[in-house]
Amino acid sequence: MAITLYSEGAAREVTGSKHVLDIDGTRYLVDCGAFQGKRDECDRKNRALVRDPESIEAVILTHAHFDHCGLLPLLVKRGFKGNIYSTPASRDLANLIMMDSARIQARDAEYLGKQAAKKGGSFNWKPMYDEQDAVEATGQFVTVSYERPIQISRDIKLKFRDAGHILGSATAHVTATDADGRTVRIGFSGDLGRPDKPIIRDPELMDPVDYLLVESTYGDRRHESTVDAMERLAQVVNDTVKRGGKIIIPAFAIERTQELIYYFHMLVDLGRIPKIPIWVDSPMAVNATSIFMVHPECFDNETNEAFIKHHDNPFGFNELHFSTSVDDSKMLNRLDTPAIIMSADGMCEAGRIQHHLIHNISDPRNTILVVGYMAANTLGRRIRDGQKEVRIHGDLFKVKAKVEEIKAFSAHSDYQETWEWMSRMNLSSLKTVFLVHGEDESVEAQKKFLEGKGLKDVRIVEYGQRYEL
Ligand SMILES: [Zn+2]
The missing domain is CATH 3.40.50.10890 (Rossmann fold)
Structure with a gap:
């Protein structure tokens, strides 16, 4: 039987986070974020969403940024009925973000309609979802606090730890078991924060994993000190x-x-x-x-x-x-x-x-x-x-x-800070590091840097490519 990992967003780019964990054909989605950037291109990519939303078993949400939670209402609108697991703070913030997006889309549709009418043109752009869809999505959340491991299905155990990125942000430690009883531990960094940010805790240590999916927003940059x-x-x-x-x-x-x-x-x-x-x-x-x-x-x-x-x-x-x-x-x-x-x-x-x-x-x-x-x-x-x-x-x-x-405010770790977080982990069972959530130069620099630290199998995740675990 098979456990497979692939990404339908945030592969060689920083937005649209959507990672799929497939266990013997049952699919789990880690984050369901929107693509942001050039309007028409993002609109097309966002509407493509993922295949067969109705048969996705559950969603794990690492944090409430729009590029991680922004398409949850669309997923629900297209038939997804499962649970959305997040921390309580992420649920509250995600609700705010999704509702805001629904309102912005409604306003845009109205504005673009008027603009087109002025020029005598035709217009058929419709919002992806409305406020009611966002409310429905909020209703599907099941909140799980930090450090509270939970068996979310027969084949998956989940534990959130603080990612130190924004309020409620979490890393997800997933233990997947296939039909043969084989167990694989996969770590999802989500967006990783930085030490010494105000209000929230520093990124916390992750338990040992076999596979680690890491963000690389600043794979090629150092930040000013937060101090x-x-x-x-x-x-x-x-x-x-x-x-x-x-x-x-x-x-x-x-x-x-x-x-x-x-x-x-x-x-x-x-x-x-x-x-x-x-x-x-x-x-x-x-x-x-x-x-x-x-x-x-x-x-x-x-x-x-x-x-x-x-x-x-x-x-x-x-x-x-x-x-x-x-x-x-x-x-x-x-x-x-x-x-x-x-x-x-x-x-x-x-x-x-x-x-x-x-x-x-x-x-x-x-x-x-x-x-x-x-x-x-x-x-x-x-x-x-x-x-x-x-x-x-x-x-x-x-x-x-x-x-x-003032440049000291970034919410994302730079490559050195990411490594400091990783190197505190027990890496003895780590087989492969998958790099996501970074543009080309960034993921490539991060890959070189991590290989320089002695990690043997560091891969840049390519859009849609399947990785057998
Ligand atoms: Zn984020």
């Missing part, structure tokens, strides 16, 4: 306040915003920055923050020591304000005293951040602070690259605000 982030943040705030300006921070609604809140809370408590208003102006970020508040089981020791032990909420303090209405948001545009404004989306391509840029980017007293990845051809990238003039909502704006960047 410097708070220091740099204080410096940027203090410099800007001296000029009487505002700090505008484009930030992803989930994780990055909460990390910033955490650091600002510490900096205010320590008296390292003045007590100026700090605003979170993004409905999604406000909702995500409330999910963080109800999952203290995901916090690390430092967060427990600094806040929870003193009955203090890491995501609430006097200077922090959550903007919940459009009026709040407009009020911020009129504000003329130093303040910190965090808003989404993280790459400045949509959302309220664009209004904050319009009102603040041409004032030399202000700072635009880049804290996340800015993909090519985005407004955020143009600002980061130092363009003197940028177009927002169709109008040109001179960039006179200071543009600063």
Whole structure:
């Protein structure tokens, strides 16, 4: 009898994570993420999904990023009836992400329809799924806490451990048994985080495995130390306040915003920055923050020591304000005293951040602070690259605000950090390492690096190719 592994996404690319574990013909899906990037190409790949969703036995979800959970509602819509296993925090965040995606798709369909009508063209793009599909998908979750091994079927035992990537993120340790009683242990890294990130724990050690599927987002890169982030943040705030300006921070609604809140809370408590208003102006970020508040089981020791032990909420303090209405948001545009404004989306391509840029980017007293990845051809990238003039909502704006960047925030381990995580494991039974979730240069560099460390069988996973375990 046979145990086979193959990938229907995140093979030589970073999005669309979908790994299939086939045990004697019964299929399990690890992650069901959406492809992101060029619109038409991704749309086609996302709609292709996977073969026969109705006969997939179960899904294991490593974490709630869109490129890992984004197609669960489509899977359900196409007939998948099984359980979706995740940590409780991942279930809550995935619900937020899936609902948000359903709304964005509905809005896009409406907008594109109007655009086509204006040009007298025809239009037939339909959302992949709607909010009801996302609700159905949420109903199929079965949550499993970290360190709680569970037999999810006759042939699979599953254990989640903290992956240290985002709230609720997990590595999945799977013990598969085929009809002959042969047992194979497979480790899925999911997206692997970095040591010393705020709020969440460091990536935890994985139990011994025979096969390991590892992400390679930064297979060819090293990061700045996470330790410097708070220091740099204080410096940027203090410099800007001296000029009487505002700090505008484009930030992803989930994780990055909460990390910033955490650091600002510490900096205010320590008296390292003045007590100026700090605003979170993004409905999604406000909702995500409330999910963080109800999952203290995901916090690390430092967060427990600094806040929870003193009955203090890491995501609430006097200077922090959550903007919940459009009026709040407009009020911020009129504000003329130093303040910190965090808003989404993280790459400045949509959302309220664009209004904050319009009102603040041409004032030399202000700072635009880049804290996340800015993909090519985005407004955020143009600002980061130092363009003197940028177009927002169709109008040109001179960039006179200071543009600063802190690179220490990445949520993915670099190749050295991945190796540090792997090398703590007992590797004596490890037969093969499979590399996924990285672009060509990245997976190839990671492969060379790991072979240099003495690993004998390191393979780059090719789309659709089957690997017998
Ligand atoms: Zn991720």
